[in-house]
Amino acid sequence: xxxxxxxxxxxxxxxxxxxxxxxxxxxxxxxxxxxxxxxxxxxxxxxxxxxxxxxxxx
Amino acid sequence: xxxxxxxxxxxxxxxxxxxxxxxxxxxxxxxxxxxxxxxxxxxxxxxxxxxxxxxxxxxxxxxxxxxxxxxxxxxxxxxxxxxxxxxxxxxxxxxxxxxxxxxxxxxxxxxxxxxxxxxxxxxxxxxxxxxxxxxxxxxxxxxxxxxxxxxxxxxxxxxxxxxxxxxxxxxxxxxxxxxxxxxxxxxxxxxxx
Numbered sequence: 001x002x003x004x005x006x007x008x009x010x011x012x013x014x015x016x017x018x019x020x021x022x023x024x025x026x027x028x029x030x031x032x033x034x035x036x037x038x039x040x041x042x043x044x045x046x047x048x049x050x051x052x053x054x055x056x057x058x
Numbered sequence: 059x060x061x062x063x064x065x066x067x068x069x070x071x072x073x074x075x076x077x078x079x080x081x082x083x084x085x086x087x088x089x090x091x092x093x094x095x096x097x098x099x100x101x102x103x104x105x106x107x108x109x110x111x112x113x114x115x116x117x118x119x120x121x122x123x124x125x126x127x128x129x130x131x132x133x134x135x136x137x138x139x140x141x142x143x144x145x146x147x148x149x150x151x152x153x154x155x156x157x158x159x160x161x162x163x164x165x166x167x168x169x170x171x172x173x174x175x176x177x178x179x180x181x182x183x184x185x186x187x188x189x190x191x192x193x194x195x196x197x198x199x200x201x202x203x204x205x206x207x208x209x210x211x212x213x214x215x216x217x218x219x220x221x222x223x224x225x226x227x228x229x230x231x232x233x234x235x236x237x238x239x240x241x242x243x244x245x246x247x248x249x250x251x
Contacts, residue, residue, distance in 0.1 A: 031172060038082075047106055
């Protein structure tokens with residue numbers, strides 16, 4: 001089930017303890033850093049070059 | 059004395075020259091929103107095209123990455139409104155792949171985090187990526203998302219709480235995701251996807 005704002009009781013404490021927050025953020029950074037290292041598709045780089053070349057023709 | 063003339067040597071700042079270095083961030087943010095590599099690439103493609111046509115609106119000296127992420131975010135939600143529904147099949151396939159039975163404990167932990175993260179609403183995923191992973195301040199994230207700082211805080215708190223609940227995290231309970239093998243496996247999964 002998708003966790004939504006509506007599915008959680010408003011009386012329930014929302015914040016996690018600081019240590020858990022730090023732990024989650026550090027591991028989200030790991031996931032994010034890993035994605036940053038993924039090779040970019042050539043199509044995206046080619047698109048930028050195409051747009052740049054188009055500008056230069058003007 | 060050899061004094062360089064700033065007028066002659068300094069090239070005016072052109073965001074078009076900088077966009078390439080922001081593509082990895084754009085793609086990672088797109089992945090967090092779409093949870094699908096192909097859809098993420100399409101989203102980044104559309105974002106580049108839109109940004110290119112709007113660079114005259116960009117204010118030099120302001121945060122270019124945040125400006126680009128805002129365009130990407132708006133493009134994503136605009137597309138979602140057009141579709142009128144989530145791409146549930148694609149999401150399900152991604153979640154299933156990430157949550158597949160692991161061979162190692164480390165792999166289990168990171169795969170579980172990715173799987174739990176994919177179950178959060180997009181509004182919580184985006185603020186967790188901006189604030190938790192990218193290190194944006196609450197104010198920067200609020201500007202990027204076009205909402206109040208209090209909303210960003212609330213969404214980030216709810217997102218972290220949901221992750222902690224889904225992962226069964228309690229204070230002092232470790233989540234060891236630092237093994238290189240873990241990262242290598244997740245990377246391979248991302249490429250295969």
